């Protein structure tokens with residue numbers, strides 16, 4: 001019997017306190033609700049697990065190059081730390097909201113849990129447009145944000161990492177600022193930092209590599225051979241660019257990729273090496289690339305391919321796109337690329353969706369390796385990192401697949417069940433401190 005979600009029961013779970021249900025936190029809650037019902041979470045556990053443990057909002061004054069002082073708003077949300085120190089990136093964006101950071105922090109909790117990492121979930125954000133800041137302004141902003149959150153961060157407390165518009169250099173400033181306040185060099189306080197400062201080999205490519213591993217596992221489930229598979233990738237950045245390259249190395253034909261400037265299609269397969277070179281030489285985008293047919297992002301998302309990898313941003317696959325979608329497998333490189341309304345349509349069409357909290361978990365898994373190496377003071381080769389990553393991602397895929405099968409639900413709900421269950425079990429054992 002397929003699992004049927006009882007909408008009436010959801011009302012009971014919401015009591016007694018109201019929960020913020022705006023998008024994208026709403027998007028997370030829609031799926032959490034179903035997992036909560038399958039797990040028969042008590043209303044108390046339900047409320048505890050969907051609410052963030054702590055939310056920090058800080059006003060960050062920065063002296064701009066002009067001498068004027070500008071104040072930016074910054075967030076750090078610790079969603080849960082029952083399994084260990086909280087882990088999650090810092091996003092710099094003009095439209096980042098506390099609601100979005102809350103959703104991303106919760107996704108980190110379920111993601112770390114389902115991959116069996118000893119971490120809870122967190123996320124940070126600063127409302128700013130990095131393109132309008134000079135490198136010095138960006139450095140001052142990062143350092144003041146870190147100093148404001150000095151009591152929150154720590155290798156045993158809360159460990160940031162890069163996310164949208166933050167990079168290795170910004171992590172280096174976080175490391176340095178934290179270390180200056182702590183009066184010792186503390187490289188385990190942040191991951192995704194440069195290798196020269198204790199970063200891990202393989203970290204930069206880890207999210208795309210994880211996407212490749214789970215996409216291959218899904219092909220195997222559908223008895224597809226990589227060399228017979230076509231692939232379309234939305235987003236040609238860290239995640240999308242790497243996933244496209246690695247899937248091509250496995251024999252797949254990557255027929256389409258897109259970035260913020262639009263989509264590029266060649267039914268015989270794209271020359272990814274040449275496209276990467278074009279991006280390097282043309283200000284970081286594919287604009288002006290002429291050796292492929294130009295298509296829109298919508299056309300890319302609905303192409304008749306075997307595998308679609310959305311690796312750009314949230315809410316790209318809505319109900320309409322889902323209805324027209326031609327892929328057999330979706331491997332979600334981005335966080336939240338599929339709107340909850342599309343889930344049902346995709347299930348009816350029997351599209352195998354590898355959900356974000358599983359498909360893009362390679363990044364945080366390699367971050368865990370980086371933290372372990374920092375604490376041991378002993379570094380691994382790139383091969384060791386990649387082999388361990390492949391093993392952990394494959395094991396997580398198999399566990400999610402088995403859980404989904406057991407409850408007759410989608411892989412997405414299976415992933416939530418697995419992620420929420422481990423945290424709930426740990427909470428039950430720890431009990432509620434009075």
Ligand code: NAD
Nearest residue numbers: 207235236237238239259260311312313333334335360363
């Ligand atoms: P990135 O900035 O390196 O690349 C983003 C790509 O998406 C760029 O090519 C950009 O041009 C493209 N893009 C932006 N808007 C677009 C649009 N409307 N249509 C098509 N393409 C568009 O970012 P990234 O690190 O690759 O992250 C991509 C996604 O993966 C985000 O959702 C991020 O949260 C998620 N993610 C990243 C990591 C990581 O380790 N980098 C880990 C987990 C999840």
